[in-house]
Amino acid sequence: MTEETRSITFSPNEIVTAIAEFHFRRKLPIPKGKVVEMSFTAPPEIEVHLRIQGEGEAPPAEFNLKSETVAAALVFYCINRSIPLPALARKQLRLHGDGLKLLISNLHRH
Secondary structure, three states, X not given: OEEEEXXXXXXXXXXXXXXXHHHHXXXXXXXXXXXXXXXXXXXXXXXXXXXXXXXXOOOXXXXXXXXXHHHHHHHHHHHHOOOOOOOXXXXXXXXXXXXXXXXXXXXXXX
16 A cells, blocks of 8 residues: 655645635634734644734734634635645644645555
């Protein structure tokens, strides 16, 4: 059995875009405004914490996303940009600098 592993790295701007597009498409609520801070929890369950500054609001709103939601948003981001992802592959989030990496592992049976 052969295992193929690929990784796709996402910058902070791409992560924010992925989350915004995912929530918009799914009609899920998200605070309106500008992301002024993004942080991540330590592995293995990497969560994303956003601070979003709304117009005329103080302090910024806190918006937290679980690992599964972030991974789904990144997969959705890839699909929308024609980045091929095997549907049945295992997908994992990893920290990468100030962004995230999506690790895709696919087993090939011979």
